[in-house]
Amino acid sequence: MFKQFKEYFSFTKKELNGLLVLCILMVIVWVSPSVVSLSGTEKVYDPSEFKKEIAAFRASEKKHVKRNYYREPDKARGYKENKGSPVYFKFNPNNLAVSDWVRLGISEKQARVIKNYEAKGGKFRRKEDLKKMYSIRPEDYSRLAPYIDIPEEQKNAKVYVKKEYPSRRPVIVEVNSADSAMLETVRGIGPVLASRIIRYRERLGGFYRKEQLKEVYGIDSLRYPAIAEQLNTDAGSIRKININTAGFDELRNHPYLTYKQKNAIIQYRKQHGAFTGIGDLRKIAILNTEILRKIAPYLIF
Template sequence: MKRLLAYFKFSKTEQNGFFIILVIIVLFVTIYTLIKRNTRDPIPNQAKLFEQSFHDSIEISSPTDKREFNNPYVNKNESRESISPTPDLNDEKLFYFDPNNLPHADWHKLGLSDKQIAVLKNYEKKGGRFKVKTDLKKIYSINERLYKRLEPYIQIKTIPDSERTKQQDRASLLYDKFERNKAELIDINTCDTTALISLKGIGSILSKRILKYKDVLGGFYRIEQLKEVYGVTAETYDLIKDYIVVANLDGIKKININKVDANSLAKHPYLSPKDAKLIVNYRDQHGSYVNIEDLTKIGTLSDLAIAKIAPYLIFENDSR
Protein backbone atom coordinates (compact mmCIF):
# COMPACT_ATOMS: atom_id res chain seq x y z
CA MET A 1 0.00 0.00 0.00
CA LYS A 2 2.80 2.34 0.87
CA ARG A 3 4.48 1.43 -2.35
CA LEU A 4 1.28 2.40 -4.27
CA LEU A 5 0.86 5.71 -2.46
CA ALA A 6 4.38 6.56 -3.38
CA TYR A 7 3.20 7.14 -6.96
CA PHE A 8 0.78 9.91 -5.85
CA LYS A 9 3.29 12.05 -4.03
CA PHE A 10 3.73 15.41 -5.77
CA SER A 11 6.23 18.09 -5.33
CA LYS A 12 5.13 21.64 -4.50
CA THR A 13 5.42 22.71 -8.13
CA GLU A 14 3.43 19.70 -9.37
CA GLN A 15 0.69 20.38 -6.84
CA ASN A 16 0.33 23.98 -8.07
CA GLY A 17 0.16 22.86 -11.69
CA PHE A 18 -2.46 20.23 -10.96
CA PHE A 19 -4.58 22.78 -9.13
CA ILE A 20 -4.46 25.23 -12.05
CA ILE A 21 -5.47 22.52 -14.55
CA LEU A 22 -8.35 21.48 -12.33
CA VAL A 23 -9.63 25.06 -12.11
CA ILE A 24 -9.49 25.42 -15.93
CA ILE A 25 -11.45 22.19 -16.41
CA VAL A 26 -14.15 23.32 -13.99
CA LEU A 27 -14.45 26.67 -15.79
CA PHE A 28 -14.85 25.01 -19.21
CA VAL A 29 -17.50 22.60 -17.92
CA THR A 30 -19.44 25.46 -16.32
CA ILE A 31 -19.32 27.65 -19.43
CA TYR A 32 -20.38 24.79 -21.70
CA THR A 33 -23.34 23.97 -19.46
CA LEU A 34 -24.54 27.60 -19.50
CA ILE A 35 -24.24 27.90 -23.29
CA LYS A 36 -26.09 24.66 -23.91
CA ARG A 37 -29.05 25.78 -21.80
CA ASN A 38 -29.47 29.05 -23.74
CA THR A 39 -29.00 27.56 -27.24
CA ARG A 40 -32.04 26.38 -29.28
CA ASP A 41 -31.94 23.53 -31.73
CA PRO A 42 -31.46 25.19 -35.18
CA ILE A 43 -33.30 22.51 -37.15
CA PRO A 44 -36.68 22.84 -35.40
CA ASN A 45 -36.26 26.62 -35.53
CA GLN A 46 -35.73 26.57 -39.36
CA ALA A 47 -38.63 24.17 -39.79
CA LYS A 48 -40.90 26.53 -37.89
CA LEU A 49 -39.86 29.48 -40.05
CA PHE A 50 -40.48 27.49 -43.25
CA GLU A 51 -43.90 26.37 -41.98
CA GLN A 52 -44.84 29.95 -41.14
CA SER A 53 -43.75 31.27 -44.57
CA PHE A 54 -45.66 28.44 -46.29
CA HIS A 55 -48.89 29.34 -44.49
CA ASP A 56 -48.32 33.03 -45.20
CA SER A 57 -47.98 32.31 -48.92
CA ILE A 58 -51.30 30.42 -48.87
CA GLU A 59 -53.02 33.28 -47.09
CA ILE A 60 -51.98 35.86 -49.72
CA SER A 61 -52.67 33.61 -52.73
CA SER A 62 -55.83 33.81 -54.82
CA PRO A 63 -58.95 31.83 -53.72
CA THR A 64 -58.40 29.45 -56.61
CA ASP A 65 -54.85 28.67 -55.47
CA LYS A 66 -55.99 28.21 -51.85
CA ARG A 67 -58.69 25.77 -52.96
CA GLU A 68 -56.05 23.77 -54.80
CA PHE A 69 -53.90 23.35 -51.71
CA ASN A 70 -56.81 22.52 -49.41
CA ASN A 71 -58.75 20.23 -51.76
CA PRO A 72 -56.92 17.00 -52.59
CA TYR A 73 -59.55 16.14 -55.20
CA VAL A 74 -59.03 19.19 -57.36
CA ASN A 75 -58.92 18.41 -61.09
CA LYS A 76 -55.35 18.18 -62.45
CA ASN A 77 -56.11 20.29 -65.53
CA GLU A 78 -57.71 22.94 -63.36
CA SER A 79 -54.69 22.88 -61.10
CA ARG A 80 -52.30 23.29 -63.99
CA GLU A 81 -54.32 26.19 -65.35
CA SER A 82 -54.49 27.95 -61.98
CA ILE A 83 -50.73 27.84 -61.44
CA SER A 84 -49.87 28.85 -64.99
CA PRO A 85 -46.59 30.82 -65.12
CA THR A 86 -48.36 33.53 -67.10
CA PRO A 87 -48.86 36.48 -64.75
CA ASP A 88 -52.38 37.71 -64.03
CA LEU A 89 -53.33 40.53 -66.34
CA ASN A 90 -55.05 43.59 -65.07
CA ASP A 91 -57.88 44.50 -67.43
CA GLU A 92 -57.26 48.18 -66.71
CA LYS A 93 -53.78 47.90 -68.28
CA LEU A 94 -54.93 46.14 -71.47
CA PHE A 95 -55.39 48.12 -74.68
CA TYR A 96 -56.50 47.51 -78.23
CA PHE A 97 -53.68 46.23 -80.41
CA ASP A 98 -52.79 44.62 -83.72
CA PRO A 99 -50.47 41.63 -83.07
CA ASN A 100 -48.75 42.09 -86.45
CA ASN A 101 -45.38 43.79 -85.91
CA LEU A 102 -46.36 44.91 -82.42
CA PRO A 103 -43.30 46.41 -80.67
CA HIS A 104 -41.55 44.39 -77.97
CA ALA A 105 -42.40 47.00 -75.32
CA ASP A 106 -46.14 46.82 -76.08
CA TRP A 107 -46.15 43.04 -75.71
CA HIS A 108 -44.52 43.58 -72.32
CA LYS A 109 -47.31 45.97 -71.34
CA LEU A 110 -49.82 43.27 -72.21
CA GLY A 111 -48.13 40.99 -69.69
CA LEU A 112 -46.00 38.72 -71.89
CA SER A 113 -42.56 37.54 -70.83
CA ASP A 114 -39.40 37.92 -72.89
CA LYS A 115 -39.51 34.25 -73.88
CA GLN A 116 -43.12 34.49 -75.07
CA ILE A 117 -42.30 37.61 -77.08
CA ALA A 118 -39.24 35.92 -78.61
CA VAL A 119 -41.47 33.14 -79.98
CA LEU A 120 -43.81 35.72 -81.52
CA LYS A 121 -40.97 37.67 -83.12
CA ASN A 122 -39.43 34.48 -84.51
CA TYR A 123 -42.80 33.68 -86.10
CA GLU A 124 -42.82 37.12 -87.75
CA LYS A 125 -39.22 36.74 -88.96
CA LYS A 126 -40.22 33.61 -90.86
CA GLY A 127 -42.94 35.56 -92.67
CA GLY A 128 -45.78 34.68 -90.34
CA ARG A 129 -48.76 37.02 -90.17
CA PHE A 130 -51.90 37.09 -88.03
CA LYS A 131 -54.89 37.33 -90.35
CA VAL A 132 -57.60 36.58 -87.78
CA LYS A 133 -57.71 36.68 -83.99
CA THR A 134 -57.56 32.92 -83.55
CA ASP A 135 -54.20 32.81 -85.35
CA LEU A 136 -52.67 34.04 -82.09
CA LYS A 137 -53.76 30.79 -80.41
CA LYS A 138 -51.52 28.85 -82.79
CA ILE A 139 -48.43 30.32 -81.13
CA TYR A 140 -47.39 27.73 -78.57
CA SER A 141 -46.21 30.35 -76.07
CA ILE A 142 -49.77 31.77 -75.84
CA ASN A 143 -51.84 29.53 -73.57
CA GLU A 144 -55.64 29.42 -73.48
CA ARG A 145 -55.90 31.58 -70.38
CA LEU A 146 -53.74 34.35 -71.80
CA TYR A 147 -55.55 34.28 -75.14
CA LYS A 148 -58.96 34.66 -73.45
CA ARG A 149 -57.72 37.79 -71.66
CA LEU A 150 -56.25 39.32 -74.81
CA GLU A 151 -58.91 38.28 -77.33
CA PRO A 152 -61.37 41.18 -76.70
CA TYR A 153 -58.58 43.69 -77.37
CA ILE A 154 -57.23 42.20 -80.62
CA GLN A 155 -57.94 44.39 -83.65
CA ILE A 156 -56.25 43.12 -86.83
CA LYS A 157 -56.15 45.62 -89.67
CA THR A 158 -57.31 44.03 -92.90
CA ILE A 159 -55.82 45.18 -96.19
CA PRO A 160 -58.21 45.13 -99.16
CA ASP A 161 -57.05 43.10 -102.15
CA SER A 162 -56.92 46.23 -104.32
CA GLU A 163 -54.74 48.06 -101.80
CA ARG A 164 -52.48 45.02 -101.37
CA THR A 165 -52.01 44.88 -105.14
CA LYS A 166 -51.13 48.57 -105.22
CA GLN A 167 -48.55 48.12 -102.49
CA GLN A 168 -46.97 45.21 -104.31
CA ASP A 169 -46.86 47.21 -107.53
CA ARG A 170 -45.23 50.16 -105.79
CA ALA A 171 -42.62 47.91 -104.18
CA SER A 172 -41.88 46.29 -107.51
CA LEU A 173 -41.47 49.65 -109.22
CA LEU A 174 -39.15 50.91 -106.50
CA TYR A 175 -37.03 47.79 -106.83
CA ASP A 176 -36.90 47.86 -110.61
CA LYS A 177 -37.13 51.37 -112.05
CA PHE A 178 -37.20 50.22 -115.66
CA GLU A 179 -39.98 47.67 -115.51
CA ARG A 180 -42.68 50.10 -116.63
CA ASN A 181 -40.71 52.34 -118.96
CA LYS A 182 -38.98 50.43 -121.75
CA ALA A 183 -37.61 53.72 -123.15
CA GLU A 184 -35.19 53.98 -120.24
CA LEU A 185 -33.02 51.07 -121.32
CA ILE A 186 -29.37 51.11 -120.26
CA ASP A 187 -26.62 51.15 -122.86
CA ILE A 188 -24.02 48.86 -121.34
CA ASN A 189 -21.20 50.63 -123.21
CA THR A 190 -21.96 54.14 -121.95
CA CYS A 191 -23.59 53.66 -118.54
CA ASP A 192 -21.99 54.18 -115.13
CA THR A 193 -22.18 52.20 -111.90
CA THR A 194 -25.19 54.19 -110.66
CA ALA A 195 -27.29 53.06 -113.63
CA LEU A 196 -26.22 49.43 -113.19
CA ILE A 197 -26.98 49.41 -109.46
CA SER A 198 -30.56 50.46 -110.22
CA LEU A 199 -31.08 47.09 -111.93
CA LYS A 200 -32.45 44.16 -109.95
CA GLY A 201 -29.68 41.81 -108.81
CA ILE A 202 -26.80 44.24 -109.42
CA GLY A 203 -24.91 45.68 -106.45
CA SER A 204 -21.99 48.09 -106.20
CA ILE A 205 -19.31 45.37 -106.42
CA LEU A 206 -20.88 43.61 -109.40
CA SER A 207 -21.45 46.90 -111.24
CA LYS A 208 -17.72 47.69 -110.94
CA ARG A 209 -16.79 44.24 -112.24
CA ILE A 210 -19.01 44.74 -115.31
CA LEU A 211 -17.43 48.08 -116.18
CA LYS A 212 -13.92 46.74 -115.58
CA TYR A 213 -14.60 43.78 -117.88
CA LYS A 214 -15.94 46.19 -120.51
CA ASP A 215 -12.65 48.09 -120.43
CA VAL A 216 -10.59 44.90 -120.74
CA LEU A 217 -12.69 43.72 -123.68
CA GLY A 218 -12.71 47.10 -125.35
CA GLY A 219 -16.50 47.30 -125.10
CA PHE A 220 -19.48 44.97 -125.41
CA TYR A 221 -20.96 44.14 -128.80
CA ARG A 222 -23.61 41.69 -127.48
CA ILE A 223 -25.47 41.72 -124.15
CA GLU A 224 -24.81 37.97 -123.84
CA GLN A 225 -21.20 38.86 -123.03
CA LEU A 226 -22.40 39.89 -119.57
CA LYS A 227 -22.57 36.18 -118.71
CA GLU A 228 -18.76 36.14 -118.89
CA VAL A 229 -18.49 38.55 -115.94
CA TYR A 230 -17.70 36.79 -112.67
CA GLY A 231 -20.75 37.05 -110.42
CA VAL A 232 -23.36 37.43 -113.16
CA THR A 233 -25.27 34.19 -112.74
CA ALA A 234 -27.90 32.85 -115.10
CA GLU A 235 -30.58 34.11 -112.70
CA THR A 236 -29.06 37.60 -112.59
CA TYR A 237 -28.74 37.74 -116.36
CA ASP A 238 -32.41 36.81 -116.79
CA LEU A 239 -33.37 39.64 -114.44
CA ILE A 240 -31.44 42.36 -116.32
CA LYS A 241 -31.34 41.26 -119.96
CA ASP A 242 -34.59 43.05 -120.87
CA TYR A 243 -33.33 46.38 -119.53
CA ILE A 244 -29.91 46.49 -121.23
CA VAL A 245 -28.96 47.29 -124.82
CA VAL A 246 -25.75 47.60 -126.81
CA ALA A 247 -26.49 50.77 -128.76
CA ASN A 248 -23.07 52.41 -129.08
CA LEU A 249 -20.74 50.16 -131.09
CA ASP A 250 -18.59 53.06 -132.24
CA GLY A 251 -16.86 53.14 -128.89
CA ILE A 252 -15.49 49.59 -129.16
CA LYS A 253 -11.69 49.64 -129.10
CA LYS A 254 -10.09 47.94 -132.11
CA ILE A 255 -6.80 46.05 -132.36
CA ASN A 256 -4.75 46.34 -135.56
CA ILE A 257 -3.88 42.69 -136.07
CA ASN A 258 -1.01 43.56 -138.46
CA LYS A 259 0.80 45.83 -135.98
CA VAL A 260 0.14 44.47 -132.52
CA ASP A 261 2.80 42.41 -130.71
CA ALA A 262 2.13 39.06 -129.06
CA ASN A 263 2.21 40.37 -125.48
CA SER A 264 -0.35 43.12 -126.13
CA LEU A 265 -2.60 40.76 -128.10
CA ALA A 266 -2.52 38.20 -125.28
CA LYS A 267 -4.09 40.74 -122.88
CA HIS A 268 -7.45 40.35 -124.59
CA PRO A 269 -9.75 37.93 -122.69
CA TYR A 270 -10.62 35.98 -125.83
CA LEU A 271 -7.04 35.01 -126.69
CA SER A 272 -4.56 32.98 -124.70
CA PRO A 273 -0.82 33.77 -124.79
CA LYS A 274 -0.36 30.72 -127.01
CA ASP A 275 -3.04 31.90 -129.47
CA ALA A 276 -1.53 35.40 -129.58
CA LYS A 277 1.93 34.02 -130.30
CA LEU A 278 0.61 31.80 -133.12
CA ILE A 279 -1.20 34.74 -134.74
CA VAL A 280 1.89 36.97 -134.67
CA ASN A 281 4.25 34.18 -135.85
CA TYR A 282 1.97 33.33 -138.77
CA ARG A 283 1.82 37.02 -139.75
CA ASP A 284 5.61 37.30 -139.62
CA GLN A 285 6.00 34.22 -141.81
CA HIS A 286 3.20 34.79 -144.36
CA GLY A 287 2.72 38.53 -144.38
CA SER A 288 -0.09 40.80 -143.24
CA TYR A 289 -3.62 39.58 -142.75
CA VAL A 290 -6.15 40.85 -145.28
CA ASN A 291 -9.38 39.86 -143.56
CA ILE A 292 -10.75 37.69 -140.76
CA GLU A 293 -10.78 34.61 -142.99
CA ASP A 294 -6.99 34.66 -143.00
CA LEU A 295 -7.01 33.65 -139.32
CA THR A 296 -8.59 30.34 -140.25
CA LYS A 297 -5.43 29.46 -142.17
CA ILE A 298 -3.51 29.15 -138.92
CA GLY A 299 -5.30 25.88 -138.29
CA THR A 300 -4.96 25.80 -134.51
CA LEU A 301 -7.54 28.53 -133.78
CA SER A 302 -11.10 27.32 -133.31
CA ASP A 303 -13.95 28.87 -135.27
CA LEU A 304 -15.49 29.98 -131.95
CA ALA A 305 -12.35 31.84 -130.88
CA ILE A 306 -12.13 33.57 -134.26
CA ALA A 307 -15.80 34.56 -134.17
CA LYS A 308 -15.45 36.02 -130.68
CA ILE A 309 -12.33 38.07 -131.41
CA ALA A 310 -13.40 39.27 -134.86
CA PRO A 311 -15.40 42.39 -133.72
CA TYR A 312 -12.27 43.69 -131.94
CA LEU A 313 -9.86 43.39 -134.90
CA ILE A 314 -9.00 45.73 -137.77
CA PHE A 315 -6.66 45.00 -140.66
CA GLU A 316 -4.06 47.19 -142.30
CA ASN A 317 -6.32 48.17 -145.20
CA ASP A 318 -9.45 48.31 -143.04
CA SER A 319 -11.08 51.73 -143.03
CA ARG A 320 -12.54 51.32 -139.56
Protein backbone atom coordinates in the same frame (compact mmCIF):
# COMPACT_ATOMS: atom_id res chain seq x y z
CA MET B 1 32.54 -29.12 -66.23
CA PHE B 2 31.62 -29.92 -62.60
CA LYS B 3 32.96 -26.54 -61.61
CA GLN B 4 30.71 -24.81 -64.13
CA PHE B 5 27.72 -26.86 -62.93
CA LYS B 6 28.43 -25.92 -59.32
CA GLU B 7 28.75 -22.21 -60.15
CA TYR B 8 25.42 -22.26 -62.02
CA PHE B 9 23.39 -23.96 -59.22
CA SER B 10 25.13 -22.56 -56.16
CA PHE B 11 23.34 -19.92 -53.96
CA THR B 12 24.61 -17.29 -51.60
CA LYS B 13 23.53 -17.23 -47.98
CA LYS B 14 21.24 -14.26 -48.66
CA GLU B 15 19.55 -16.09 -51.55
CA LEU B 16 19.02 -19.23 -49.41
CA ASN B 17 17.32 -17.15 -46.69
CA GLY B 18 15.03 -15.65 -49.29
CA LEU B 19 14.05 -19.07 -50.64
CA LEU B 20 13.29 -20.26 -47.15
CA VAL B 21 10.98 -17.33 -46.42
CA LEU B 22 9.22 -17.87 -49.77
CA CYS B 23 8.60 -21.56 -48.98
CA ILE B 24 7.15 -20.68 -45.57
CA LEU B 25 4.75 -18.16 -47.14
CA MET B 26 3.61 -20.68 -49.74
CA VAL B 27 2.84 -23.23 -47.03
CA ILE B 28 0.82 -20.62 -45.04
CA VAL B 29 -1.22 -19.65 -48.10
CA TRP B 30 -1.87 -23.29 -48.95
CA VAL B 31 -3.15 -24.33 -45.50
CA SER B 32 -5.03 -21.08 -44.54
CA PRO B 33 -8.36 -21.97 -46.32
CA SER B 34 -8.55 -25.27 -44.48
CA VAL B 35 -7.85 -23.62 -41.14
CA VAL B 36 -10.54 -20.95 -41.72
CA SER B 37 -13.17 -23.53 -42.73
CA LEU B 38 -12.46 -25.60 -39.60
CA SER B 39 -12.44 -22.67 -37.18
CA GLY B 40 -15.55 -20.76 -38.40
CA THR B 41 -19.25 -21.50 -38.90
CA GLU B 42 -21.25 -20.41 -41.95
CA LYS B 43 -23.61 -17.50 -41.24
CA VAL B 44 -27.28 -18.22 -41.91
CA TYR B 45 -29.55 -15.27 -42.82
CA ASP B 46 -33.09 -15.20 -41.49
CA PRO B 47 -35.55 -13.61 -44.04
CA SER B 48 -38.34 -13.31 -41.49
CA GLU B 49 -37.45 -9.68 -40.63
CA PHE B 50 -37.53 -8.70 -44.28
CA LYS B 51 -40.93 -10.40 -44.74
CA LYS B 52 -42.31 -8.47 -41.76
CA GLU B 53 -41.24 -5.14 -43.36
CA ILE B 54 -42.96 -6.10 -46.64
CA ALA B 55 -46.17 -6.99 -44.80
CA ALA B 56 -46.14 -3.66 -42.90
CA PHE B 57 -45.65 -1.70 -46.16
CA ARG B 58 -48.61 -3.45 -47.83
CA ALA B 59 -50.81 -2.82 -44.80
CA SER B 60 -50.03 0.92 -44.86
CA GLU B 61 -50.81 1.05 -48.60
CA LYS B 62 -54.33 -0.29 -47.99
CA LYS B 63 -54.97 2.46 -45.43
CA HIS B 64 -54.17 5.18 -47.99
CA VAL B 65 -57.21 7.45 -48.57
CA LYS B 66 -57.62 9.09 -52.00
CA ARG B 67 -57.98 12.84 -51.83
CA ASN B 68 -59.23 15.36 -54.40
CA TYR B 69 -56.53 17.58 -55.81
CA TYR B 70 -56.53 20.88 -53.98
CA ARG B 71 -53.94 23.59 -53.75
CA GLU B 72 -53.91 26.02 -50.85
CA PRO B 73 -53.95 29.72 -51.70
CA ASP B 74 -50.67 30.94 -53.11
CA LYS B 75 -49.64 33.91 -50.98
CA ALA B 76 -47.49 35.32 -53.75
CA ARG B 77 -50.21 35.16 -56.44
CA GLY B 78 -53.35 35.40 -54.29
CA TYR B 79 -55.38 32.56 -55.74
CA LYS B 80 -55.84 28.80 -55.38
CA GLU B 81 -56.06 26.04 -57.92
CA ASN B 82 -58.79 23.43 -57.60
CA LYS B 83 -59.37 20.76 -60.19
CA GLY B 84 -62.16 19.10 -58.28
CA SER B 85 -65.20 20.74 -59.94
CA PRO B 86 -65.04 23.56 -62.55
CA VAL B 87 -67.28 26.60 -62.13
CA TYR B 88 -68.72 27.74 -65.48
CA PHE B 89 -69.60 31.34 -66.35
CA LYS B 90 -69.62 33.60 -69.41
CA PHE B 91 -66.08 34.84 -70.00
CA ASN B 92 -63.94 36.78 -72.45
CA PRO B 93 -60.65 34.89 -72.96
CA ASN B 94 -58.80 38.17 -73.62
CA ASN B 95 -57.02 39.37 -70.45
CA LEU B 96 -58.82 36.83 -68.26
CA ALA B 97 -57.12 36.46 -64.88
CA VAL B 98 -55.28 33.22 -64.09
CA SER B 99 -57.53 32.66 -61.08
CA ASP B 100 -60.59 32.75 -63.36
CA TRP B 101 -59.03 30.23 -65.74
CA VAL B 102 -58.44 27.96 -62.74
CA ARG B 103 -62.11 28.31 -61.70
CA LEU B 104 -63.05 27.13 -65.20
CA GLY B 105 -61.03 23.94 -64.68
CA ILE B 106 -57.89 25.02 -66.53
CA SER B 107 -54.64 24.30 -64.70
CA GLU B 108 -52.32 27.10 -63.64
CA LYS B 109 -49.70 25.84 -66.09
CA GLN B 110 -52.17 25.95 -69.00
CA ALA B 111 -53.28 29.45 -67.98
CA ARG B 112 -49.68 30.67 -67.89
CA VAL B 113 -49.23 29.61 -71.53
CA ILE B 114 -52.27 31.70 -72.49
CA LYS B 115 -50.97 34.72 -70.54
CA ASN B 116 -47.58 34.43 -72.27
CA TYR B 117 -49.38 34.42 -75.63
CA GLU B 118 -51.21 37.63 -74.67
CA ALA B 119 -48.01 39.25 -73.39
CA LYS B 120 -46.51 38.85 -76.88
CA GLY B 121 -49.47 40.65 -78.48
CA GLY B 122 -51.77 37.69 -79.08
CA LYS B 123 -55.53 38.28 -79.21
CA PHE B 124 -58.60 36.04 -79.35
CA ARG B 125 -60.97 37.47 -81.99
CA ARG B 126 -63.09 34.34 -82.38
CA LYS B 127 -63.85 31.60 -79.93
CA GLU B 128 -62.14 29.12 -82.30
CA ASP B 129 -58.85 30.98 -81.68
CA LEU B 130 -58.73 29.45 -78.21
CA LYS B 131 -58.68 26.00 -79.79
CA LYS B 132 -55.37 26.89 -81.51
CA MET B 133 -53.57 27.17 -78.17
CA TYR B 134 -51.47 24.04 -77.73
CA SER B 135 -52.07 24.10 -73.96
CA ILE B 136 -55.86 23.79 -74.45
CA ARG B 137 -56.87 20.18 -75.01
CA PRO B 138 -59.82 19.38 -77.32
CA GLU B 139 -61.95 18.26 -74.39
CA ASP B 140 -61.20 21.54 -72.56
CA TYR B 141 -62.31 23.59 -75.57
CA SER B 142 -65.48 21.51 -76.03
CA ARG B 143 -66.71 22.22 -72.51
CA LEU B 144 -65.65 25.91 -72.50
CA ALA B 145 -66.85 26.90 -76.01
CA PRO B 146 -70.53 27.54 -75.00
CA TYR B 147 -69.37 30.05 -72.36
CA ILE B 148 -66.92 32.08 -74.48
CA ASP B 149 -68.22 35.62 -75.02
CA ILE B 150 -66.00 37.97 -77.07
CA PRO B 151 -67.30 41.57 -77.52
CA GLU B 152 -68.06 42.69 -81.09
CA GLU B 153 -65.42 45.45 -81.04
CA GLN B 154 -62.72 42.84 -80.38
CA LYS B 155 -64.08 40.52 -83.07
CA ASN B 156 -63.94 43.31 -85.65
CA ALA B 157 -60.57 44.67 -84.57
CA LYS B 158 -58.65 45.89 -87.58
CA VAL B 159 -55.76 43.72 -88.63
CA TYR B 160 -52.97 45.75 -90.13
CA VAL B 161 -51.49 44.25 -93.25
CA LYS B 162 -48.31 45.58 -94.77
CA LYS B 163 -49.19 47.35 -97.99
CA GLU B 164 -47.26 46.23 -101.03
CA TYR B 165 -46.28 49.06 -103.32
CA PRO B 166 -45.58 48.38 -107.00
CA SER B 167 -41.90 48.36 -107.79
CA ARG B 168 -40.52 51.20 -109.83
CA ARG B 169 -39.84 50.62 -113.47
CA PRO B 170 -36.13 49.81 -113.82
CA VAL B 171 -33.85 52.28 -115.59
CA ILE B 172 -32.18 50.83 -118.69
CA VAL B 173 -28.44 51.52 -118.75
CA GLU B 174 -26.24 51.14 -121.87
CA VAL B 175 -23.31 49.21 -120.51
CA ASN B 176 -20.67 50.27 -123.09
CA SER B 177 -21.03 54.00 -122.46
CA ALA B 178 -22.02 54.04 -118.76
CA ASP B 179 -19.60 55.29 -116.15
CA SER B 180 -19.30 53.83 -112.64
CA ALA B 181 -21.99 56.09 -111.15
CA MET B 182 -24.50 55.16 -113.86
CA LEU B 183 -23.84 51.43 -113.41
CA GLU B 184 -24.44 51.75 -109.66
CA THR B 185 -28.03 52.87 -110.35
CA VAL B 186 -28.74 49.32 -111.51
CA ARG B 187 -30.23 47.19 -108.73
CA GLY B 188 -27.72 44.45 -107.96
CA ILE B 189 -24.60 46.39 -108.99
CA GLY B 190 -22.52 48.07 -106.30
CA PRO B 191 -19.30 50.13 -106.49
CA VAL B 192 -17.00 47.09 -106.57
CA LEU B 193 -18.93 45.28 -109.29
CA ALA B 194 -19.27 48.47 -111.36
CA SER B 195 -15.50 48.91 -111.25
CA ARG B 196 -14.94 45.31 -112.40
CA ILE B 197 -17.36 45.74 -115.32
CA ILE B 198 -15.54 48.87 -116.54
CA ARG B 199 -12.07 47.28 -116.27
CA TYR B 200 -13.18 44.20 -118.19
CA ARG B 201 -14.95 46.38 -120.79
CA GLU B 202 -11.71 48.29 -121.45
CA ARG B 203 -9.72 45.07 -121.94
CA LEU B 204 -12.40 43.61 -124.18
CA GLY B 205 -13.14 46.70 -126.27
CA GLY B 206 -16.80 46.76 -125.25
CA PHE B 207 -19.63 44.22 -124.97
CA TYR B 208 -21.34 43.21 -128.22
CA ARG B 209 -23.99 41.22 -126.32
CA LYS B 210 -25.23 41.26 -122.69
CA GLU B 211 -24.35 37.61 -122.02
CA GLN B 212 -20.67 38.59 -121.97
CA LEU B 213 -21.29 40.16 -118.56
CA LYS B 214 -21.23 36.61 -117.12
CA GLU B 215 -17.49 36.65 -117.80
CA VAL B 216 -17.04 39.43 -115.21
CA TYR B 217 -15.95 38.12 -111.81
CA GLY B 218 -18.89 38.39 -109.39
CA ILE B 219 -21.68 38.02 -111.96
CA ASP B 220 -22.85 34.42 -111.75
CA SER B 221 -25.92 32.63 -113.10
CA LEU B 222 -27.98 33.89 -110.13
CA ARG B 223 -27.01 37.56 -110.27
CA TYR B 224 -27.09 37.92 -114.08
CA PRO B 225 -30.91 37.53 -114.55
CA ALA B 226 -31.50 40.22 -111.90
CA ILE B 227 -29.39 42.85 -113.69
CA ALA B 228 -29.80 41.81 -117.35
CA GLU B 229 -33.25 43.40 -117.74
CA GLN B 230 -31.81 46.74 -116.61
CA LEU B 231 -28.96 46.77 -119.17
CA ASN B 232 -28.53 46.87 -122.90
CA THR B 233 -25.50 46.96 -125.21
CA ASP B 234 -24.69 49.03 -128.29
CA ALA B 235 -22.60 46.68 -130.44
CA GLY B 236 -21.75 49.55 -132.80
CA SER B 237 -19.65 51.22 -130.10
CA ILE B 238 -17.17 48.38 -129.49
CA ARG B 239 -13.48 49.04 -130.21
CA LYS B 240 -12.15 46.86 -133.06
CA ILE B 241 -8.64 45.68 -133.89
CA ASN B 242 -7.10 45.75 -137.39
CA ILE B 243 -5.66 42.25 -137.43
CA ASN B 244 -3.29 43.09 -140.34
CA THR B 245 -1.61 46.04 -138.63
CA ALA B 246 -1.96 45.29 -134.90
CA GLY B 247 1.25 44.60 -133.01
CA PHE B 248 1.70 42.38 -130.00
CA ASP B 249 1.10 45.28 -127.58
CA GLU B 250 -2.31 45.99 -129.11
CA LEU B 251 -3.32 42.35 -128.88
CA ARG B 252 -1.79 41.79 -125.45
CA ASN B 253 -4.69 42.91 -123.24
CA HIS B 254 -7.50 41.15 -125.08
CA PRO B 255 -8.92 38.49 -122.68
CA TYR B 256 -10.00 36.04 -125.41
CA LEU B 257 -6.47 35.31 -126.70
CA THR B 258 -3.60 33.64 -124.87
CA TYR B 259 0.04 34.70 -125.23
CA LYS B 260 0.78 31.80 -127.61
CA GLN B 261 -2.28 32.55 -129.76
CA LYS B 262 -1.37 36.23 -130.12
CA ASN B 263 2.19 35.37 -131.04
CA ALA B 264 0.99 32.74 -133.56
CA ILE B 265 -1.20 35.32 -135.32
CA ILE B 266 1.70 37.74 -135.75
CA GLN B 267 4.13 35.05 -136.95
CA TYR B 268 1.63 33.61 -139.43
CA ARG B 269 0.99 37.11 -140.83
CA LYS B 270 4.74 37.66 -141.29
CA GLN B 271 5.14 34.37 -143.17
CA HIS B 272 1.95 34.36 -145.27
CA GLY B 273 1.00 38.02 -145.62
CA ALA B 274 -2.17 39.89 -144.69
CA PHE B 275 -5.35 38.14 -143.62
CA THR B 276 -8.30 38.56 -145.97
CA GLY B 277 -10.97 37.22 -143.65
CA ILE B 278 -11.76 35.07 -140.64
CA GLY B 279 -11.18 31.98 -142.79
CA ASP B 280 -7.44 32.70 -142.93
CA LEU B 281 -7.27 32.63 -139.14
CA ARG B 282 -8.72 29.10 -139.16
CA LYS B 283 -5.46 27.97 -140.76
CA ILE B 284 -3.66 28.68 -137.48
CA ALA B 285 -3.77 25.37 -135.59
CA ILE B 286 -4.08 26.75 -132.04
CA LEU B 287 -7.13 28.92 -132.91
CA ASN B 288 -10.21 26.72 -132.55
CA THR B 289 -13.74 27.48 -133.72
CA GLU B 290 -14.90 28.71 -130.29
CA ILE B 291 -12.07 31.26 -130.00
CA LEU B 292 -12.70 32.55 -133.53
CA ARG B 293 -16.44 32.89 -132.84
CA LYS B 294 -15.78 34.99 -129.75
CA ILE B 295 -13.09 37.24 -131.25
CA ALA B 296 -14.58 37.76 -134.73
CA PRO B 297 -16.77 40.80 -133.72
CA TYR B 298 -13.61 42.63 -132.59
CA LEU B 299 -11.57 42.18 -135.80
CA ILE B 300 -11.36 44.13 -139.03
CA PHE B 301 -9.31 43.02 -142.03
